[in-house]
Amino acid sequence: MTARLRGEAGQAFPIYVVMVAGLLFLAFAFFTVGKAAALRNGAQGAADAAVLAAAQESRRQLEAPFLASLPESMLDMFLQAHPVTGCAAAQAMAAENDAKLTPPKCVTMPGGERDEIRVDVKTLKPVGASVVPGMKRTFAKGHATAVIEWRCPKWRSVDYNDDTVQDMYFFTCRGGEMLAISPSSPPPWEQVSKILFDVHLVDS
Known part of the structure; x- marks a missing residue:
């Protein structure tokens, strides 16, 4: 009787080993997925x-x-033709977050009153060695799109001296905000730029 119990225990031991190894494999796999x-x-x-x-x-x-663009009343032309820049800032911010831009890196799409910028990034570090094949050289990727949107669709200009040079612009912006800008002595840009142009992420 005792010999038979020992025999059964000996046969069960390899099963336990396989079960423990399987559980460890699953644990490492879940860790890698996480x-x-x-x-x-x-x-x-x-x-x-x-x-x-x-x-x-x-x-x-x-x-x-x-x-x-303001003194000569060329604001409409500016809104249609101004360049979208700032890609160097995207590269620097990606680096601060342990990532880098990947081709086509920073895509700018000027669109008049609504311009778009899209970036694609890849992490600097891979997932790393794992029981899951291929993870050692697998990097995570992400992409995002932001818009620069003109917020003040209604404006009028005033030429006080009748010399064809516009002396004052009055803007009516979304949300009911009002803004007056004199081209000869404009307010600090950091105070007015967020009123004139909205920056936000969009689905891409």
Whole structure:
């Protein structure tokens, strides 16, 4: 009787070993999946931050061409033709979030009163060695799109001296905000740019 019990225990031991090995494999696999998911979230966060940085920098750089368009009443032409810049800011922000831009890196799509910027990023670090094949060289990727949108569809200009040079612009913006800008002595750009141009993420 005792010998038979010992025989059964000896036969069960390999089964236990296989079960423990299987559970360890599953644990490592779940850990890898969780790490990959966290890395994907990080990549998407890096993409969002990078494209917003590019859009905000573009809005900042619009100051000179925007103000130059006002005295000669060329605001409509500015809105249709102004360049979208700021991709260097996207690269810097991606690096701060342990990622880098990937081709086509920073795509700008000027569209008049609504311009778009899209970035694609890849994490600098892979998922790493794992029981799951291929993860050692697998990097997480993300992409995001932001828009720079003109918020003041209604405006009028005034030429006080009748010299064809516009002396004052009055803007009516979304949300009922009112803004007056004198081309000869404009207010600080950081105070008015967020009223004139909205920057936000969009689904891409």
